[in-house]
Amino acid sequence: xxxxxxxxxxxxxxxxxxxxxxxxxxxxxxxxxxxxxxxxxxxxxxxxxxxxxxxxxxxxxxxxxxxxxxxxxxxxxxxxxxxxxxxxxxxxxxxxxxxxxxxxxxxxxxxxxxxxxxxxxxxxxxxxxxxxxxxxxxxxxxxxxxxxxxxxxxxxxxxxxxxxxxxxxxxxxxxxxxxxxxxxxxxxxxxxxxxxxxxxxxxxxxxxxxxxxxxxxxxxxxxxxxxxxxxxxxxxxxxxxxxxxxxxxxxxxxxxxxxxxxxxxxxxxxxxxxxxxxxxxxxxxxxxxxxxxxxxxxxxxxxxxxxxxxxxxxxxxxxxxxxxxxxxxxxxx
Amino acid sequence: xxxxxxxxxxxxxxxxxxxxxxxxxxxxxxxxxxxxxxxxxxxxxxxxxxxxxxxxxxxxxxxxxxxxxxxxxxxxxxxxxxxxxxxxxxxxxxxxxxxxxxxxxxxxxxxxxxxxxxxxxxxxxxxxxxxxxxxxxxxxxxxxxxxxxxxxxxxxxxxxxxxxxxxxxxxxxxxxxxxxxxxxxxxxxxxxxxxxxxxxxxxxxxxxxxxxxxxxxxxxxxxxxxxxxxxxxxxxxxxxxxxxxxxxxxxxxxxxxxxxxxxxxxxxxxxxxxxxxxxxxxxxxxxxxxxxxxxxxxxxxxxxxxxxxxxxxxxxxxxxxxxxxxxxxxxxxxxxxxxxxxxxxxxxxxx
Numbered sequence: 001x002x003x004x005x006x007x008x009x010x011x012x013x014x015x016x017x018x019x020x021x022x023x024x025x026x027x028x029x030x031x032x033x034x035x036x037x038x039x040x041x042x043x044x045x046x047x048x049x050x051x052x053x054x055x056x057x058x059x060x061x062x063x064x065x066x067x068x069x070x071x072x073x074x075x076x077x078x079x080x081x082x083x084x085x086x087x088x089x090x091x092x093x094x095x096x097x098x099x100x101x102x103x104x105x106x107x108x109x110x111x112x113x114x115x116x117x118x119x120x121x122x123x124x125x126x127x128x129x130x131x132x133x134x135x136x137x138x139x140x141x142x143x144x145x146x147x148x149x150x151x152x153x154x155x156x157x158x159x160x161x162x163x164x165x166x167x168x169x170x171x172x173x174x175x176x177x178x179x180x181x182x183x184x185x186x187x188x189x190x191x192x193x194x195x196x197x198x199x200x201x202x203x204x205x206x207x208x209x210x211x212x213x214x215x216x217x218x219x220x221x222x223x224x225x226x227x228x229x230x231x232x233x234x235x236x237x238x239x240x241x242x243x244x245x246x247x248x249x250x251x252x253x254x255x256x257x258x259x260x261x262x263x264x265x266x267x268x269x270x271x272x273x274x275x276x277x278x279x280x281x282x283x284x285x286x287x288x289x290x291x292x293x294x295x296x297x298x299x300x301x302x303x304x305x306x307x308x309x310x311x312x313x314x315x316x317x318x319x320x321x322x323x324x325x326x327x328x329x330x331x332x333x
Numbered sequence: 334x335x336x337x338x339x340x341x342x343x344x345x346x347x348x349x350x351x352x353x354x355x356x357x358x359x360x361x362x363x364x365x366x367x368x369x370x371x372x373x374x375x376x377x378x379x380x381x382x383x384x385x386x387x388x389x390x391x392x393x394x395x396x397x398x399x400x401x402x403x404x405x406x407x408x409x410x411x412x413x414x415x416x417x418x419x420x421x422x423x424x425x426x427x428x429x430x431x432x433x434x435x436x437x438x439x440x441x442x443x444x445x446x447x448x449x450x451x452x453x454x455x456x457x458x459x460x461x462x463x464x465x466x467x468x469x470x471x472x473x474x475x476x477x478x479x480x481x482x483x484x485x486x487x488x489x490x491x492x493x494x495x496x497x498x499x500x501x502x503x504x505x506x507x508x509x510x511x512x513x514x515x516x517x518x519x520x521x522x523x524x525x526x527x528x529x530x531x532x533x534x535x536x537x538x539x540x541x542x543x544x545x546x547x548x549x550x551x552x553x554x555x556x557x558x559x560x561x562x563x564x565x566x567x568x569x570x571x572x573x574x575x576x577x578x579x580x581x582x583x584x585x586x587x588x589x590x591x592x593x594x595x596x597x598x599x600x601x602x603x604x605x606x607x608x609x610x611x612x613x614x615x616x617x618x619x620x621x622x623x624x625x626x627x628x629x630x631x632x633x634x635x636x637x638x639x640x641x642x643x644x645x646x647x648x649x650x651x652x653x654x655x656x657x658x659x660x661x662x663x664x665x666x667x668x669x670x671x672x673x674x675x676x677x678x679x680x681x682x683x684x
Binding site for chain 2: 233
């Protein structure tokens with residue numbers, strides 16, 4: 001078991017290295033190839049050649065890409081110094097460099113955005129798990145009924161409608177028309193939990209709608225399959241109450257594949273729910289990423305990509321470990 | 334107490350299990366599946382009834398109907414009467430039947446690997462079966478009871494195996510555990526649905542012995558569903574042969590084996606491999622395939638496969654034969670003398 005975890009952690013590190021190498025390569029090698037100058041992006045509209053040359057030396061843009069990548073990695077592990085003669089800027093580990101647009105350190109910038117993304121993703125996850133799984137179970141038990149059809153039609157809508165449509169529509173209805181909710185605004189939980197909750201309610205619902213739809217369909221399909229299993233018949237033959245047959249024996253097996261999907265979805269969302277954050281003006285990682293892309297702010301893009309990849313790899317590992325616990329037939333190692 | 338009013342007004346004791354005019358239908362997209370038609374039989378405690386037939390002959394559907402397991406299927410229709418210990422089960426409420434299920438009547442399934450939940454330990458599944466019918470019992474007592482049962486069915490080191498999962502058991506041990514689970518509440522009626530089909534031949538005999546021993550110990554009535562005539566010969570007091578959802582022959586096991594009356598039963602006996610006869614080129618299987626239960630053949634459902642159909646006019650093709658006889662009953666249009674003659678002259682020499 002321990003050997004398994006160590007091997008998986010090692011694999012995770014390799015995966016992250018590959019992700020950063022590819023991203024780094026794309027964002028640093030391509031501008032070089034097409035003759036665009038990152039130093040120019042960094043320094044902005046000034047075109048003083050001396051200043052540009054200074055930045056180039058300080059940021060190491062003249063080095064070969066492989067050297068730049070090596071320095072980038074060293075920065076993450078041990079921090080790094082940007083040097084141009086007597087001008088030394090120290091960037092502590094884990095250093096993701098400086099934003100081209102604002103000259104701020106990337107790491108604290110992204111760490112500031114993380115709580116917003118975390119709040120959004122976790123709140124929505126709770127909602128979509130509750131709604132999606134219960135809708136799926138009810139649909140499976142009442143297969144072919146009006147409730148089943150209504151739920152599955154809604155789920156189809158949920159899967160097909162994009163967030164910027166459902167998000168804007170729900171804002172229009174609940175904020176501007178009915179006036180039940182304030183205009184979306186993020187308040188840190190530590191500051192005022194009630195405001196935090198109210199401010200995130202609409203983004204949660206919007207995001208949860210999208211995911212709940214997938215989970216409802218998945219749960220329904222799994223449940224229908226499980227209900228036909230021999231061991232469910234055995235559970236009934238034992239004289240268990242139908243509530244126990246469904247809630248314990250059938251649900252337990254139906255939820256196992258959902259754990260996998262959930263881990264991956266949550267990991268992906270923690271890297272930033274780009275559309276939802278932008279629709280609701282939530283300044284999380286997704287919002288930051290989109291802004292950075294607009295401004296060609298390469299260090300921030302690289303940082304967000306790295307964090308997103310980290311979460312996905314991390315949750316993948318968690319899912320595999322949890323799987324060994326919930327399904328005793330899976331032996332890890 | 335155990336008496337029922339027969340039409341002539343006399344009272345006779347009702348058997349422990351009595352099934353009357355049982356009909357089971359399933360509505361499907363392809364049409365109505367007539368899985369069991371007008372089935373009737375009875376069974377006393379301590380006795381074993383063997384139900385034989387091909388796949389789709391209605392054996393399992395009959396037993397699931399007794400347990401009321403079709404109730405959860407919205408497309409199933411069960412009609413007729415099922416009397417267990419003077420209680421009618423078809424008209425009983427879901428809750429009444431649920432309380433009997435696993436308590437007074439229990440079932441052993443064919444494939445113990447798929448019939449046990451893969452995510453719960455074998456022990457916890459037995460404990461669950463016990464506690465649902467003994468709500469006041471605490472976990473420790475239930476656990477002891479489960480371990481005791483595991484030991485009774487011959488599982489070595491039951492305390493250690495208690496915490497194992499079904500996939501960690503061998504096939505034979507798994508079926509023993511399944512039997513322990515079925516017997517944990519001392520059921521008075523035990524239905525075993527092909528309990529040895531999924532097992533190695535060497536293990537089959539052990540499991541059959543176990544069921545017989547436990548039956549003697551608990552005095553239960555046992556229904557043994559099988560397509561293996563050897564199993565029936567080994568265990569059953571009475572035999573029921575089913576075809577196309579109908580009982581086509583029934584009687585004392587010895588009688589049915591020594592003097593089978595229905596051409597289908599002859600076919601079953603002819604397709605059984607035996608050591609005590611000369612090695613021949615091939616066995617004599619029943620020709621053709623089992624009928625579709627959605628569209629049963631007219632008249633006698635067996636007529637498309639029966640080599641003797643048409644010997645008695647057109648009745649085989651138009652009229653459903655009735656189950657007739659005293660203790661040994663048969664549903665066949667052939668006159669009794671013809672059947673005896675055909676069996677003695679044509680069938681018996683080839684068995």
